[in-house]
Amino acid sequence: MECLSDTLLLEAYEKAKELGLNHDFITMIEEEINRRAINI
Numbered sequence: 001m002e003c004l005s006d007t008l009l010l011e012a013y014e015k016a017k018e019l020g021l022n023h024d025f026i027t028m029i030e031e032e033i034n035r036r037a038i039n040i
Contacts, residue, residue: 001032
């Protein structure tokens with residue numbers, strides 16, 4: 001995930017939520033967002 005830009009990470013997060021993807025996957029994205037201190 002470190003190779004993704006902040007913008008792409010947020011887009012992936014929004015799309016994953018929209019599509020109702022696996023909760024563990026969404027949690028993994030959320031953890032990376034928090035690690036980068038990005039506000040959603």
